[in-house]
Amino acid sequence: MRRKAPDARMDGFQGGCLCGQVRWRAWAAPLNVRVCHCGLCRRATGAPFxxxxxxxxQAFERTGETTAWPSSRRIDRHACARCGTAMFAAPKDPPARIGVAIATCDxxxxxxxxxxxxxxxxxxxxxxxxxLPQYGQGFVARSA
Ligand SMILES: [Zn+2]
Ligand SMILES: [Zn+2]
Structure with a gap:
């Protein structure tokens, strides 16, 4: 039997790493979804973008242990401490947001x-x- 895909409107957005140790859930729509082509993201994820x-x-929670590494003064990158899946990019300013790899969404x-x-x-x-719009460099998401 084909498994029914999760309904994001009913259940919120949720996902996790490859091994399942890290899980996350958001119960509000994202402020923005962007594809970043910078060299830091490329190295941090081991992927072309x-x-x-x-x-x-305020509408987000996560469980499980990550390892964090500051790829710049502005952003900490978090990967699963066990399987290494690149999960989160956490900006220090503003600290009220978190970037989540959409490929980890269920x-x-x-x-x-x-x-x-x-x-x-x-x-x-x-x-x-x-x-989609293309920006040569960065883009600041609208405020929460
Ligand atoms: Zn994992
Ligand atoms: Zn980037």
Missing amino acids: FARAIFAL APDALRPDCHIWVDDKLPWLSLADG
Whole structure:
């Protein structure tokens, strides 16, 4: 029997790492979903780009142990302490938000990007044809 996909409107957004040790849940829609093409995200995730949803921490919870590493003065990156899945990018300013890898969502298609950022650093073999806004560098999500 085909398993029914989680209904994000009913259950909120939730997800976890590959091994299941880290879980997260948000019960409000994300402020923004962006695909980042910067070199830091590329290295931190081991992937050509990093798609993340920005949630307000007041509507977000997580369980499980992560290892954190500051990839810049502004952002701590969190990976599962056991399986290493890149999970969160936590900005220090403002600290009231968290970026969550949309690929870790139980219903990954429930979180769809709004824009591409740091396109100036995008890998040249990747062509973007989704019609979404593209920013050469960063983009500040609207306030919570
Ligand atoms: Zn894990
Ligand atoms: Zn980035």
